[in-house]
Amino acid sequence: MNALYNFATGPLAWAAFAIFIGGSIYRIWSMIQLAKQKEAAFISYMSWPYALRSIFRWFIPFGTLGWKENPGITVATFLFHICLLVLVIFTPGHEVMWDYAFGISYPTLPEVVADGLTLVAIGAACFFVHRRLTNAQVRYVTTKADWIALGIAAAPFLTGFLASQQFGDGQIMTLLHVLSGEAMLVAIPFTRLSHALFQPFARAYIGSEFGAVRHVQDW
Amino acid sequence: MSILDRKIDDPELKRATETLTPDRIEQVINSVLQGETGARLKAYSEICMRCGMCAPACHYCVSHDMDPSYSPVGKVEQTMGLMLRKNGRLSPAEVYGMAQIAYTECNLCRRCVHYCPIGVDTGYIISTVRRICHKLGVTPLYIQDTAHSHSATMNQMWVKEDEWTDSLQWQEDEARDEFPGLRIPLDVEGADIFYSVIAPEPKFRTQLIYQAAAILHHVGADWTMPSTPGWDNSDMCMFTGDFEMMGRLKRSHFEAAQKLKVKRIVMGECGHAFRSVYDVGNRWLGWKNHPVPIVHSVEFFWELFHEGKIRLAKKFEEPVTIHDPCNIIRGRGLMDKLREVTHALCTNVIEMSPTREHNFCCAAGGGVINCGPPFKGVRLEGNRIKADQLRNTGVKVVVAPCHNCHGGLEDIIHHYQLGIHTKFLGDLIYECMEKPEPE
Numbered sequence: 001m002n003a004l005y006n007f008a009t010g011p012l013a014w015a016a017f018a019i020f021i022g023g024s025i026y027r028i029w030s031m032i033q034l035a036k037q038k039e040a041a042f043i044s045y046m047s048w049p050y051a052l053r054s055i056f057r058w059f060i061p062f063g064t065l066g067w068k069e070n071p072g073i074t075v076a077t078f079l080f081h082i083c084l085l086v087l088v089i090f091t092p093g094h095e096v097m098w099d100y101a102f103g104i105s106y107p108t109l110p111e112v113v114a115d116g117l118t119l120v121a122i123g124a125a126c127f128f129v130h131r132r133l134t135n136a137q138v139r140y141v142t143t144k145a146d147w148i149a150l151g152i153a154a155a156p157f158l159t160g161f162l163a164s165q166q167f168g169d170g171q172i173m174t175l176l177h178v179l180s181g182e183a184m185l186v187a188i189p190f191t192r193l194s195h196a197l198f199q200p201f202a203r204a205y206i207g208s209e210f211g212a213v214r215h216v217q218d219w
Numbered sequence: 220m221s222i223l224d225r226k227i228d229d230p231e232l233k234r235a236t237e238t239l240t241p242d243r244i245e246q247v248i249n250s251v252l253q254g255e256t257g258a259r260l261k262a263y264s265e266i267c268m269r270c271g272m273c274a275p276a277c278h279y280c281v282s283h284d285m286d287p288s289y290s291p292v293g294k295v296e297q298t299m300g301l302m303l304r305k306n307g308r309l310s311p312a313e314v315y316g317m318a319q320i321a322y323t324e325c326n327l328c329r330r331c332v333h334y335c336p337i338g339v340d341t342g343y344i345i346s347t348v349r350r351i352c353h354k355l356g357v358t359p360l361y362i363q364d365t366a367h368s369h370s371a372t373m374n375q376m377w378v379k380e381d382e383w384t385d386s387l388q389w390q391e392d393e394a395r396d397e398f399p400g401l402r403i404p405l406d407v408e409g410a411d412i413f414y415s416v417i418a419p420e421p422k423f424r425t426q427l428i429y430q431a432a433a434i435l436h437h438v439g440a441d442w443t444m445p446s447t448p449g450w451d452n453s454d455m456c457m458f459t460g461d462f463e464m465m466g467r468l469k470r471s472h473f474e475a476a477q478k479l480k481v482k483r484i485v486m487g488e489c490g491h492a493f494r495s496v497y498d499v500g501n502r503w504l505g506w507k508n509h510p511v512p513i514v515h516s517v518e519f520f521w522e523l524f525h526e527g528k529i530r531l532a533k534k535f536e537e538p539v540t541i542h543d544p545c546n547i548i549r550g551r552g553l554m555d556k557l558r559e560v561t562h563a564l565c566t567n568v569i570e571m572s573p574t575r576e577h578n579f580c581c582a583a584g585g586g587v588i589n590c591g592p593p594f595k596g597v598r599l600e601g602n603r604i605k606a607d608q609l610r611n612t613g614v615k616v617v618v619a620p621c622h623n624c625h626g627g628l629e630d631i632i633h634h635y636q637l638g639i640h641t642k643f644l645g646d647l648i649y650e651c652m653e654k655p656e657p658e
Binding site: 031032034035037038039041042044045054058061064065066067069070073077093129136137138139140142143146149169192194195198199202203204205206207209210213214215216217218219 | 229255256257258259261262263265266267269271272273274275276285288290292293296332333334335336337338339340346469498502505507548549550552554576577591655
């Protein structure tokens with residue numbers, strides 16, 4: 001068991017990070033090359049101020065028409081992503097790993113807060129599942145890829161919470177948490193989770209078109 | 220519901236799809252996907268999270284009690300999604316359905332962009348679907364007729380060269396009774412303004428040319444119209460997916476202006492033509508900016524009011540509401556100028572809700588009304604929300620500076636028995652401006 005855990009937090013973790021970073025760089029690089037090759041005319045309309053304007057505007061909860069008219073998904077989306085980013089960095093267990101591997105130490109969230117945020121993220125994921133099953137417009141277009149993406153994104157929270165609660169055999173749950181986190185890293189460049197990489201580009205492009213060419217807001 | 224449950228008979232869609240084979244379909248689809256599309260389509264198809272947030276954006280979806288097959292993402296899934304899933308190997312029946320969705324159930328109004336956190340441009344995706352349909356030779360009969368007219372005559376309505384100048388001279392003759400000394404100057408080199416219209420104006424709405432001439436005469440403009448092809452700024456080829464022909468049309472329009480060495484083009488109250496000259500056709504030709512400056516008449520009227528050139532004899536007293544056409548509002552940000560002009564003309568303006576760039580589409584644009592009678596019911600049933608929006612203002616006059624919007628709104632008004640009249644800004648200016656005393 002220990003050997004497996006050491007493998008998962010050692011070579012496997014290195015591999016996951018390598019695939020995540022290398023894969024992300026490759027995906028972004030190849031997408032930019034494709035855009036240059038096939039859509040240079042559209043790149044020429046890109047505008048930094050309008051790109052950033054659009055990106056920042058969509059970072060404001062209820063700041064856009066889409067967010068305003070879909071309150072449930074808005075709250076769930078923001079909570080899920082905020083918890084994801086905060087927990088990845090500030091969970092005590094994660095900080096220990098950074099300290100152990102690189103000697104990087106920083107303040108972390110109290111366990112109880114980390115657990116609370118994890119529950120919030122799990123709640124948001126449950127909302128996504130519920131909406132996918134019950135909302136007619138979403139169900140109509142949901143495919144296997146959407147369930148896989150959601151499953152991969154939700155698993156680290158679920159396993160992380162169970163591990164912190166010492167559910168069942170704590171070590172197995174921790175191992176599952178590590179593996180699910182690594183699966184998520186590997187999945188980001190190659191599944192629908194790649195919205196993490198490409199959403200800023202897509203937003204920047206449409207923001208530029210709407211701002212610089214069409215002189216109107218895109219929210 | 221799927222598109223095949225609501226298939227509508229169109230003679231050309233029927234004829235064209237009967238000639239297709241799966242091999243031919245696969246070859247054409249993949250030639251467009253590999254040859255013409257790039258990072259945008261790849262990214263959109265991969266990162267759309269299928270969140271369904273775009274559903275309440277679309278008038279078709281809202282008007283059909285949120286039927287998911289009408290949502291923007293639902294329509295993309297049944298067209299581009301289907302092609303990508305099946306690697307282009309569609310059956311002729313699927314191509315029929317795809318064409319029906321792309322040409323008649325999406326106005327390319329881009330309202331859904333305001334709802335998408337990712338920034339997916341559904342208008343671009345559906346335009347690409349139409350491009351594929353065009354390459355397959357599968358387009359609805361009526362819109363294809365206008366595209367053929369563009370190819371044969373360089374205008375949308377089969378107006379022949381002598382008919383064009385004859386219409387102008389007829390309007391000039393009529394107008395001189397009311398405005399002695401009025402001219403519709405033809406081919407004047409070096410004029411300040413090249414006035415261009417869409418072909419339905421000389422064909423069906425000739426009084427709009429009369430009114431434009433009256434207004435330009437009233438403000439003492441130095442203007443001209445060309446006697447040669449290039450006078451028509453409209454562009455149904457942009458909507459059928461015939462981009463080669465779209466390029467020829469825009470080149471002809473700009474070259475007609477360049478030959479006359481005019482300072483700028485002022486175009487009539489049309490939305491789709493503005494999209495074509497400002498946003499789409501110019502890019503296809505490789506022009507980042509336009510070889511001749513171009514303004515929409517809303518902007519031109521705004522200038523005239525700001526310069527104090529329009530002298531009003533009265534204001535329009537009846538309450539009015541403003542319909543924001545997608546192609547000049549979401550396409551050019553003219554909502555403030557439209558309001559300033561309308562307020563200058565009318566004493567009582569009541570806003571619709573939602574309004575400005577969030578306005579609901581008229582359901583006529585994007586070439587949908589041009590697909591003709593077989594699909595009229597689609598527009599009427601697909602835009603119940605617009606009828607509600609209009610009814611809720613309580614007014615009996617709606618100002619809409621776009622021909623397609625007029626067509627679409629008038630159909631809705633009639634169908635839902637709203638008892639509302641549509642007006643162009645030109646109608647109101649002509650009605651309210653000072654005119655010479657009758658002799």
